[in-house]
Amino acid sequence: MIVTVLMPSVPVASANPPNVASSSVISHQAAFGPQAFSGKYWFQVGAIIDGAGYGATGGSVEIRVLSPQKPPERGAALAYWIGINLPNDAFIQAGYDLGQDPYPNWFWEYYPPGTASSASVWFGKEGDSVGPNGTWIKFSVAVSSGTTWSAYVDDRAVGSVDLHTTWATDMPYAMAEVAGTTRLDNVLGPVEFRNLSYRDSNGLWHLASSARELCCYGAGSSQPYTYFPYSVFSIPGQNNHWLAGSNLPSQTNVSPFGFGRSLWPWYYVTVEGRPSLNGWYGSGSIIYPPTPAPIQINQNQRQVFQGWSANHGIPQSQIEVSQDLTIKPVYVDQYYVTVTSPYGQVTGSRWYNSGSRAEISVNPTVIPRTDILSSLGVRTVFNGWTGDYSSTQNPASVMVTRPMSIEASWTTDYGLLLPLILLLCGIAIVILIKCEREKPHPFMGG
Numbered sequence: 001m002i003v004t005v006l007m008p009s010v011p012v013a014s015a016n017p018p019n020v021a022s023s024s025v026i027s028h029q030a031a032f033g034p035q036a037f038s039g040k041y042w043f044q045v046g047a048i049i050d051g052a053g054y055g056a057t058g059g060s061v062e063i064r065v066l067s068p069q070k071p072p073e074r075g076a077a078l079a080y081w082i083g084i085n086l087p088n089d090a091f092i093q094a095g096y097d098l099g100q101d102p103y104p105n106w107f108w109e110y111y112p113p114g115t116a117s118s119a120s121v122w123f124g125k126e127g128d129s130v131g132p133n134g135t136w137i138k139f140s141v142a143v144s145s146g147t148t149w150s151a152y153v154d155d156r157a158v159g160s161v162d163l164h165t166t167w168a169t170d171m172p173y174a175m176a177e178v179a180g181t182t183r184l185d186n187v188l189g190p191v192e193f194r195n196l197s198y199r200d201s202n203g204l205w206h207l208a209s210s211a212r213e214l215c216c217y218g219a220g221s222s223q224p225y226t227y228f229p230y231s232v233f234s235i236p237g238q239n240n241h242w243l244a245g246s247n248l249p250s251q252t253n254v255s256p257f258g259f260g261r262s263l264w265p266w267y268y269v270t271v272e273g274r275p276s277l278n279g280w281y282g283s284g285s286i287i288y289p290p291t292p293a294p295i296q297i298n299q300n301q302r303q304v305f306q307g308w309s310a311n312h313g314i315p316q317s318q319i320e321v322s323q324d325l326t327i328k329p330v331y332v333d334q335y336y337v338t339v340t341s342p343y344g345q346v347t348g349s350r351w352y353n354s355g356s357r358a359e360i361s362v363n364p365t366v367i368p369r370t371d372i373l374s375s376l377g378v379r380t381v382f383n384g385w386t387g388d389y390s391s392t393q394n395p396a397s398v399m400v401t402r403p404m405s406i407e408a409s410w411t412t413d414y415g416l417l418l419p420l421i422l423l424l425c426g427i428a429i430v431i432l433i434k435c436e437r438e439k440p441h442p443f444m445g446g
Contacts, residue, residue, distance in 0.1 A: 040180050040222060041178065041180075041181050041217065043177060043178040043186070043216070043217065043221075043229070044216065045175065045177075045215040045231065045244050046232060047213060047232060047234075048170070048212055049172055049173070049208040050171070050209075050262075053170035053171040055167050055168075056167065056170075056198045057142060057143045057166060057168070057199045058198065058199035059173075059198050059199070060140035060142075060152075060199075061140075061193055061197070062193065062195045063080045063095065063136070063191060065096060065134065065135045065136075066080075066098075066134075066189055067132075067133045068103075070098050070099060071098070071181060071186055076179060076180045076182075078176075078186070078189075079095055079096070079098070079107070080095050080096060080175070080189070080191050080193075081095025081175060081177070082094055082095060082140065083173055083174075084170065086163055086168055088114050088164075088165075090112060092141045092149050094140065094153065095108075095139050096139070104131055105124040105130065106123070106139070108141070108159050112161075112163070113164050124158070137154055138152075138154050142199055143166055146162075146166070147162055147164050147165055148163075171198055171208075176244035179218070184229060187245075187247075188245040189245025189246060190243040190245030192242070192243050208240055210262065212260065213232045213260035214232075214260070230246060231248040232248070232263060233248040234264050237266050237268070238266070239265050239266055242263055262283045262284045265283050266280045266283075267283065267322070268281075268324050269319075274289055277289060284322070286319070286320055287327070289319075289327065292329050300338075301335055302333075303331040303333055303334070307329075307330050308328070310326070310327045311326060332353050332354065333354040335352055335354060335401070336351050337349060337360070340406070341362050342408075343367045344382075355400070357397045358400050359397055360395060360398060361394055361395035365381060365382035366379055366380070366381050378412065379413050380411070380413070381410065382408060384409050385406050385407070385409070387406045387407045389406045
């Protein structure tokens with residue numbers, strides 16, 4: 001029984017294609033039925049190991065057999081396989097196919113160097129069936145000796161050919177395929193794949209630590225200008241375990257290079273205060289948590305969201321996933337500064353981050369009188385700041401570490417009035433003294 005795990009789609013960031021050779025990694029197709037020509041399609045979708053393939057000497061994958069299933073027309077086939085590109089357009093692949101027969105058979109195929117349009121393919125007979133339905137089968141291609149490459153089914157060699165090379169140009173890739181069809185509505189699986197691996201130049205095998213989606217058409221295939229009908233679904237939380245084929249949660253857009261999303265590794269992300277965002281994310285995914293509302297402490301103090309910190313990192317508005325993450329909101333304390341004045345217009349009343357500076361000012365700093373005293377130069381002038389801040393500067397820069405109430409203070413400039421009063425008082429005193437001296441003394445005769 002095929003295990004199809006349908007999970008909510010997870011946002012995965014777009015990325016550049018892996019470093020591969022100049023020849024397209026989807027330049028080959030299984031040679032089922034007539035060779036590709038206008039009007040027929042070779043749909044291919046699967047996963048390719050990330051990284052440069054130079055030096056790889058083999059590839060393998062486990063595929064769960066799906067049967068009974070067959071394409072709706074003769075001359076077409078469904079196939080699931082591991083393949084690897086070699087120098088000078090050579091190619092080798094191994095897997096199983098479903099044609100019009102009721103049972104699935106293994107097959108292997110190769111393209112000789114320099115003859116990419118000519119392929120040789122061998123199929124297992126009825127006794128070589130890779131069933132029963134739901135069986136995991138390992139398919140491999142690898143250098144067996146010298147420049148000879150062999151195809152394997154569950155580590156049993158089923159064929160060999162000299163391809164005149166000991167290394168590959170691309171990393172191995174595992175694909176689901178509808179081969180040689182005239183229809184756009186074939187049901188392809190979906191079929192499970194796991195444990196995609198490559199062999200290095202020293203003959204050591206390695207599980208693929210990361211892989212990328214790969215599609216879309218084989219060589220010579222007609223390419224309908226429509227939405228690509230098949231997709232790849234990597235099972236969340238399970239590295240190197242995915243499905244390829246029809247009716248999967250996310251669909252694949254046709255790409256000029258054939259490369260799409262990162263399929264694994266997966267990382268678990270916890271977003272504090274946002275449980276709906278907790279879960280598995282593919283490498284390179286971008287998370288955009290919503291902005292939390294300010295936390296009001298009192299009328300003049302609050303905490304304001306500054307950004308999301310992943311594993312105690314710098315706060316950001318978005319987070320790229322490249323490891324297991326705990327994402328927390330970071331807040332900054334804010335205080336309200338109130339600036340007032342009985343005269344003029346003040347600036348600077350607003351919220352400030354703790355430790356920032358408030359720029360305060362009042363304008364104008366001289367207020368003329370509107371009565372008769374104005375003719376004598378009497379006026380009101382700015383005298384400085386009082387309250388939670390003292391200074392005579394205007395404008396002034398204030399360090400904010402708490403809620404603050406600051407008021408402009410004023411004084412009266414009497415202009416000519418005070419000197420005039422003093423002058424008049426002086427004249428009056430002089431007159432009084434003079435009058436006192438001229439007054440007759442009571443004991444003197446007159």
